[in-house]
Amino acid sequence: MKKLFITSALLLVSMISVFAQNEKYVQAMESSISLLDKVDKAKNDPVELQEIANRFERIGTAEAKEWLPRYYAAYCYTLMGLSGNSIAEKDKFLDKADGLLKESETLAGKPSDEILIMKAYAAQIRLAADGMNRWQKYGALFTENIDAAKAVNSDNPRIYYLEGSSLFFTPEEYGGGKKVAKPLLEKSIAKFAAFKPQSSIAPQWGKMEAEWMLSQANQ
Amino acid sequence: MVDRFVSSKTQNLSAMKLFYYLLFFSTSVAYGQTVVKGKVMDKKGHALPGANVFLKGTYDGTTTDSSGAFYFKTFEKDSAALAASYVGFEIAETKLSLKGKEIVYQFRLEELANELNTVVITAGAFEASDEKRMAMLKPLDIVTTAGAAADITGAIQFLPGAQRVGEQEGLFVRGGSGQETKVVIDGMIVQNPFFSSLPDVQQRGRFNPFMFKGTSFSTGGYSAQYGQALSSVLLLNTTDKASNNGLGISLNLANAGLNYDYATKNQSISAVAYYGNLKPLFTLVKQNVDWLHEPEFKGSSLTYRLKPTKHGVLKVYGMYSDSRLSMNSKDPSNESGKMKLDLKNRNAFVTSTYTDQWRDGKWLLNSGFSYSRNKDNMTFDAVHFDRFDERTQARLVLTRLLSGNNSVLFGGEAHVINLQNGVDGTLYHLKDRYTAVFAESEIYVTRQLAGRVGVRGEYSSLLDRFNVAPRLSFAYKTGKYSQVSLAAGQFYQNPDYRYLYLNKNLNFERADHLILNFQIIKNQRTFRFETFYKNYAQLVREFTGQAYDADPYRFPWGTTNNGGHGYARGFDFFWRDQKTIKNFDYWVTYSYVDSKRLFQQFDHAATPTFISNHNASLITKKWFEKIQTSLNMTYAFTSGRPYYNPNNEEFLADRTPAVHNVSIQASKLTSIKGNLIILYASVDNIFNIKNVFTYRYTPDGKTRYAVGPQSYRSFFVGTQIMLSKKAKVDKNDL
Numbered sequence: 001m002k003k004l005f006i007t008s009a010l011l012l013v014s015m016i017s018v019f020a021q022n023e024k025y026v027q028a029m030e031s032s033i034s035l036l037d038k039v040d041k042a043k044n045d046p047v048e049l050q051e052i053a054n055r056f057e058r059i060g061t062a063e064a065k066e067w068l069p070r071y072y073a074a075y076c077y078t079l080m081g082l083s084g085n086s087i088a089e090k091d092k093f094l095d096k097a098d099g100l101l102k103e104s105e106t107l108a109g110k111p112s113d114e115i116l117i118m119k120a121y122a123a124q125i126r127l128a129a130d131g132m133n134r135w136q137k138y139g140a141l142f143t144e145n146i147d148a149a150k151a152v153n154s155d156n157p158r159i160y161y162l163e164g165s166s167l168f169f170t171p172e173e174y175g176g177g178k179k180v181a182k183p184l185l186e187k188s189i190a191k192f193a194a195f196k197p198q199s200s201i202a203p204q205w206g207k208m209e210a211e212w213m214l215s216q217a218n219q
Numbered sequence: 220m221v222d223r224f225v226s227s228k229t230q231n232l233s234a235m236k237l238f239y240y241l242l243f244f245s246t247s248v249a250y251g252q253t254v255v256k257g258k259v260m261d262k263k264g265h266a267l268p269g270a271n272v273f274l275k276g277t278y279d280g281t282t283t284d285s286s287g288a289f290y291f292k293t294f295e296k297d298s299a300a301l302a303a304s305y306v307g308f309e310i311a312e313t314k315l316s317l318k319g320k321e322i323v324y325q326f327r328l329e330e331l332a333n334e335l336n337t338v339v340i341t342a343g344a345f346e347a348s349d350e351k352r353m354a355m356l357k358p359l360d361i362v363t364t365a366g367a368a369a370d371i372t373g374a375i376q377f378l379p380g381a382q383r384v385g386e387q388e389g390l391f392v393r394g395g396s397g398q399e400t401k402v403v404i405d406g407m408i409v410q411n412p413f414f415s416s417l418p419d420v421q422q423r424g425r426f427n428p429f430m431f432k433g434t435s436f437s438t439g440g441y442s443a444q445y446g447q448a449l450s451s452v453l454l455l456n457t458t459d460k461a462s463n464n465g466l467g468i469s470l471n472l473a474n475a476g477l478n479y480d481y482a483t484k485n486q487s488i489s490a491v492a493y494y495g496n497l498k499p500l501f502t503l504v505k506q507n508v509d510w511l512h513e514p515e516f517k518g519s520s521l522t523y524r525l526k527p528t529k530h531g532v533l534k535v536y537g538m539y540s541d542s543r544l545s546m547n548s549k550d551p552s553n554e555s556g557k558m559k560l561d562l563k564n565r566n567a568f569v570t571s572t573y574t575d576q577w578r579d580g581k582w583l584l585n586s587g588f589s590y591s592r593n594k595d596n597m598t599f600d601a602v603h604f605d606r607f608d609e610r611t612q613a614r615l616v617l618t619r620l621l622s623g624n625n626s627v628l629f630g631g632e633a634h635v636i637n638l639q640n641g642v643d644g645t646l647y648h649l650k651d652r653y654t655a656v657f658a659e660s661e662i663y664v665t666r667q668l669a670g671r672v673g674v675r676g677e678y679s680s681l682l683d684r685f686n687v688a689p690r691l692s693f694a695y696k697t698g699k700y701s702q703v704s705l706a707a708g709q710f711y712q713n714p715d716y717r718y719l720y721l722n723k724n725l726n727f728e729r730a731d732h733l734i735l736n737f738q739i740i741k742n743q744r745t746f747r748f749e750t751f752y753k754n755y756a757q758l759v760r761e762f763t764g765q766a767y768d769a770d771p772y773r774f775p776w777g778t779t780n781n782g783g784h785g786y787a788r789g790f791d792f793f794w795r796d797q798k799t800i801k802n803f804d805y806w807v808t809y810s811y812v813d814s815k816r817l818f819q820q821f822d823h824a825a826t827p828t829f830i831s832n833h834n835a836s837l838i839t840k841k842w843f844e845k846i847q848t849s850l851n852m853t854y855a856f857t858s859g860r861p862y863y864n865p866n867n868e869e870f871l872a873d874r875t876p877a878v879h880n881v882s883i884q885a886s887k888l889t890s891i892k893g894n895l896i897i898l899y900a901s902v903d904n905i906f907n908i909k910n911v912f913t914y915r916y917t918p919d920g921k922t923r924y925a926v927g928p929q930s931y932r933s934f935f936v937g938t939q940i941m942l943s944k945k946a947k948v949d950k951n952d953l
Contacts, residue, residue, distance in 0.1 A: 024278070028278055046269075047268075047269060050269035050282065051269070051282045053271075054269075054270075054271035054273075054280070054281075054282045055282075057271055057273075057304070058271065058273045058278060058279075058280045059278060061273065061275055061276065061302075062276055062277050062278050088335065092306055092307050092333075093306060096306050132359065133357045133359055137432075144484075147484075171847065171888075172890060174888070174890070174895055175890060175894075175895055
């Protein structure tokens with residue numbers, strides 16, 4: 001009896017310590033995600049984003065098996081790629097994002113729609129840095145990742161937000177423009193309404209951005 | 220923790236108490252914090268704000284402030300690893316012993332090797348690439364250069380080191396003839412890069428510039444991977460995947476074509492078919508050539524790409540073209556002053572390459588196999604001159620990447636070349652088996668100093684000779700944006716096949732290059748200066764015992780040996796500015812060359828007829844964003860070239876007048892019903908200058924003919940329509 005008690009107590013201890021660790025991880029992620037949510041996406045201040053990226057990277061080094069911290073750090077660097085001062089600086093941040101996404105892919109083990117979407121996003125921002133010279137390579141990379149994400153989970157609303165935003169910023173002469181972007185943004189918003197994130201720390205971004213862009217497309 | 224639990228006497232505690240006790244115990248094993256603070260800097264002592272500082276394996280850490288300083292507290296005990304990371308820098312870490320006493324540590328991070336802080340070996344090379352950020356041109360720049368007519372060599376001839384020779388095709392580089400430049404696609408030598416040569420009419424390249432993702436034009440001192448070119452190699456790398464799915468139509472004054480791209484995840488296919496006829500254009504643009512049958516051509520190409528493994532890429536490209544024309548060419552030696560020429564050409568080229576990598580890219584494989592076949596049926600005034608050539612080649616290169624950017628590669632290639640010339644019933648035939656092996660290593664001594672050392676060995680069965688050619692290159696970074704480089708090497712090439720038909724005892728011709736380069740690339744502005752000395756040796760001389768025969772189409776018949784020699788020396792510079800004016804880009808090129816040779820029928824050293832001492836060009840590109848239109852202009856100047864005047868006692872002492880040419884080109888992007896449309900129009904030689912490329916004399920030496928361009932002022936319009944899927948949103952996407 002005593003033995004049984006000790007054994008079950010031991011089991012409990014080990015479970016608690018795992019649970020506590022997990023709770024610490026979730027809490028750290030939640031607080032960092034809420035900081036990221038507060039970033040003004042119209043400005044994407046690199047100093048602010050760097051601080052948040054560092055938080056995610058620290059969580060990532062402590063939680064060597066989790067792909068989400070790296071994913072979020074990559075998201076921060078992708079946004080920094082948007083606000084960099086020069087093509088070289090933008091590329092530096094996007095190189096970092098690509099590296100983190102590669103790590104998270106390895107950790108996730110199987111194809112993840114969210115990682116593929118982030119890869120598409122990074123490609124889109126790289127294209128935006130030097131559209132004339134880059135549309136050929138990064139346009140194809142964007143499409144490739146979007147298609148792969150659809151194959152994994154075609155209900156992910158971020159897919160359609162990115163597709164819509166890509167068309168939104170493409171000149172009409174190239175088959176883009178507000179008019180063609182609109183149905184995709186509408187589809188994204190409809191998918192957001194039905195979207196249930198798997199956990200409190202699973203990716204949820206994009207709804208606000210899609211709504212804002214749709215309001216612009218309606219003008 | 221479990222051990223401690225077991226050793227303590229907890230049996231008497233209730234389960235509940237135990238639970239809380241354990242919870243407390245497990246979450247705060249340690250108490251008493253340690254302050255960790257310091258600064259993160261680069262090697263030069265500049266603060267790095269925004270750096271990540273943390274204890275490895277824990278959640279503890281912080282971000283450095285604007286002065287690079289950090290400060291945090293940790294509950295961790297005993298030993299820990301403190302690490303600092305920063306974008307673009309190598310991560311650094313140090314072991315700490317945490318005992319509650321404040322710890323102060325300063326990090327000095329090392330910058331990661333990147334294109335800005337690492338020297339690149341560049342002497343002699345001029346690159347157009349999307350992938351390399353330090354490339355001076357983008358592939359798109361080649362297509363949009365006015366005056367180049369979307370022809371790759373047409374654009375390359377405006378680059379430093381190239382001399383323009385208006386009446387012949389080919390790239391004339393730093394005192395070299397057009398035959399001294401080889402065109403190489405994905406490592407494979409292209410036997411017939413241009414449409415069949417015609418008397419005094421420059422021919423276009425056979426390849427569409429959109430096929431290539433990168434172009435590297437070497438003006439000398441090139442890698443041991445390539446051979447059989449005394450002056451230069453033009454390296455073209457095909458794209459790895461189709462850029463868009465769907466059908467495209469191209470329509471212009473010279474031809475109509477269809478292209479179709481289809482891609483799946485691991486495979487893609489591109490097909491092109493075209494028919495061309497220059498009759499409509501030539502009725503609109505006055506011709507200096509008397510056409511009897513305007514050039515008419517049809518062709519097709521097919522590209523297949525497969526990704527069989529994660530990094531492996533197989534590409535197969537095949538093309539076939541067929542053309543015919545008939546013209547009266549000027550012939551001073553003929554009584555009527557002209558000669559009727561008929562030409563029918565059939566050309567096929569198939570190349571396949573396979574590239575792969577293993578062990579995280581540490582081993583790279585490049586391999587290829589190609590076959591080309593070309594047949595010209597020609598008649599000059601009803602006398603038959605048939606040409607046939609065939610080249611089969613295989614190539615294999617293995618590269619091993621070592622740490623710190625160092626690499627070593629080795630490889631080999633083998634060619635079988637068949638040549639036939641039929642001159643009025645007599646058939647001349649040649650067969651050469653050419654093999655080469657090479658090894659080369661890139662060594663980065665520091666990030667500032669790098670070298671490339673290579674050696675190439677070649678054997679030609681036709682010459683039954685072997686050569687060993689060393690190649691050397693160094694580069695040193697002189698500042699954040701500038702570097703100097705030096706290249707030297709020996710280059711061998713088989714003599715012109717026309718000499719080999721009659722004399723199989725000839726040796727390789729040889730050139731030795733020495734090149735010094737300085738360049739600054741900063742903030743979308745580029746300055747490049749290069750100076751060179753080139754020594755020519757073992758050039759073929761022909762002894763006829765008669766007066767110099769200036770007919771460029773003569774078939775050599777005299778005795779020959781390798782007793783010729785020569786030199787070329789000069790410098791060139793390049794300046795490009797994309798920054799100063801928004802949406803305006805311009806570049807200026809100037810090349811100077813001084814050269815003399817004793818070769819061919821020369822009985823003493825003189826400047827060959829293809830040399831122009833001064834070549835300058837100004838290329839501008841202006842983009843009008845609102846109307847989605849670009850307007851590009853090119854001005855090209857070529858100083859006079861020597862020509863043979865039988866009445867002048869001094870050999871090749873006369874000079875033609877200089878050649879000036881201004882061309883403009885406009886292209887507009889628009890869309891009709893969601894299909895992307897590119898409209899383009901160009902005017903060549905807008906000032907209608909009556910340029911003269913060279914002069915020819917009648918046999919009595921009394922009458923002089925001027926050889927000029929095919930037409931003076933000329934224009935061209937066309938359109939490219941892309942019926943691409945991307946151009947509209949499919950219902951299935953919604």
